[in-house]
Amino acid sequence: MYRRVAIIGGGAAAAALLSELLDRQAPHSLHVDWYTGGGTPARGVAYGTRSDRHLLNVRAASMSMFAAKPxxxxxxAQRGDHTIAGTDFLPRRxxxxxxxxxxxxxxxxxxxxGHDVRVLPFAVDALVPENDxxxxxxxxxxxxxxxxxxALGALPPQPLAGVSEAALESGLYVTDPWRFLASIKPDPSPRKVVLIGLGLTAVDVLLELAALWPNASFEAISRHGLLPEPHLPAASAPSDDGSDLIAAMHDAPGIRSWFRLLREAMAHSEDWRTVIDSLRPHxxxxxxxxxxxxxxxFLRHARWAWxxxxxxxxxxxxxxxxxxEQSGRLHRRRGRLQAVEMEDGKLHLTLRRPHGHGFETLDADLVIQTVGLNTDVLRTRHPLVRQLATNQxxxxxxxxxxxxxxxxxxxQHNGDTWPHFYAIGTLLRGVLWESTAMPEIRQQARHLADRLLEG
Structure with missing residues (x-):
């Protein structure tokens, strides 16, 4: 077994791995250095919000940290409120x-x-992996x-192409919505806020700002102008295990054939959600x-739909x-951001309309970028990841x-695999795709803890 282990990252993935390691009957005492990078250990960005408006997107019964303790x-949660049910969507707080x-x-x-665990509230500047x-x-x-x-989670968000330096320096173009939300206060002032992106992060931002800024209006822009789909009010289960669909997808590995198979399966299902959910383990x-x-x-044409x-x-x-939307405070718009400039104290946006129908412009008092997770190792500003990539x-x-x-x-590096250097969570999206939610992370933590203790 590895006697001395370093975990780099302060969020849920790091917490899950640490807890799995310390939950085992190790044959020898462990020395674990947990570099949390500051902030509150374990919460990270995902669960650092204190707003009860920000809910988990997975039902309570599926959110255990431990695969062996479902x-x-x-x-x-029920120790604090016995009325809570496993099907509830509870606050991320x-x-x-x-x-x-x-x-x-x-x-x-x-x-x-008798284990020695150091919780170190600072970031790692550099790592030098070797074969031993x-x-x-x-x-x-x-x-x-x-x-x-x-166990770093998503990388810091980067401004989209076309955003001018003047717009960034003004502070009116927000690239990190979570840091922004942590600092805002209630304000009755009227203002026009534009969101770039319409995924779950955009939804969280809209919920919070709509409550704290009652006189603000919102424009939300994305390629297709569609919100995420909702869960059903009641939990549902597939009518079968989906084995026929999975086998057919294995036999025809391609995006076009897979989407055809999915459409056929959905047409024969009482609800399309059960088909999508049946794919998750596979x-x-x-x-x-x-x-x-x-x-x-897939990334170019189908990712948004998935x-x-x-x-x-x-x-x-x-x-x-x-x-x-019905109150008139939120309008969704289809388009692609082309440019953001500062003009007369406001942000001026240029959008490309769908299907080659030219361009349109709009002004905003504030623009918030809500385009989802950044996982681009080559272009990140994260100091440690830059060091690792630069040094190959x-x-x-x-x-x-x-x-x-x-x-x-x-x-991996230069076509080889490090024997003692691992990742967990979001940085593995390229090899696993499904690697950002707690049900997957807890499985990764369990298996990785086994490998670390086996050596």
Missing amino acids: RGFLDF LYGDYLEAEVASALERARSA GVTVIHGEENSRVDAAVL TPSLWALLPPIERSR ERVRHRMPPQVMTSMQAL HVAPDALGLGCMATPEGRL
Whole structure:
């Protein structure tokens, strides 16, 4: 087993791995350095919100941190409110409380078992992986570990192409919506806010701003102008295990054939959601079948449709979005952002209309970029990831989906695989695709903990 392990990252994936490691009966004592990067350990960006308007997009019964303890989160929530059901969509704030509690319990177990765990509230400046271990550098300190794990989550968002320096310097173009939401206060001033992107992040931003800024109006722009689909009010299960569909997809690995098969399966299902959900356990193996050209085709032409139906919002959130539209405060618009400039103290946007129908312009008091997760290792501003990519310690995924790695999470470089250097979570999207939600992350954490303890 690896006796000395470093975990780099302060969010849910890091917390899940740490807790899995400390939950086992290890044959020897462990030394674990957890570099949380500041902030509240375990919550990360995903669960750092304190707003009860921001709900989990997965039902409570499916959100345990531990694969072996499926009721973990539900039991935690019901201790505070016995009326909560497993089918409820609960606040992400509550899930952050659960993660913190689980980490505190894991650290207490570690002390009792004689493990040495250091929670280090700063970022790692550099990593030097070698065939017999990894050197961790932060400030003036160097330490040698047997294995290191990147659990960084999504990379910092980057401004879209076409956004001028003047717009960025004005502070009126927001690239990081979560940092922005953490700082805003109630304000009755009228203003026009434009959102670029219409996924789940946009929905969270709209919910919060609509409540805190009652006289603001909103324009939300995306390629197709569509909100995410909602979950059903009641949980549903597939009528079968989907094995026939999965077998047919394995026999014809291509985006066109897969979407044809999906449409046929949906036509014979009582609800299309059960078909989509039946694919979830098989997504990594299906993704592995696609050659690079088919993956690229999916990202260009089908990703938007898949994201809408796969990453759904709670039904009560859909009700809130509909009310916002019906009140006239929210308008959705189709288009692609071409440019953002500063003109007379306002932001001036140029959009390309769909189907080659020219351009249109609009002004805004504030623009918020809500385009989803950034996983582009080559273009990131993240200091540690830049160091790793520059020194060719990691190989970027060709389509900008994190790092090249094995399905087990071992990071690759120059056509080879590091024996002691791993990743978990979002940086594995290129190899697994489905690698950002807690049900998948907890499985990764469980298997990775097994490998680390086996050595």
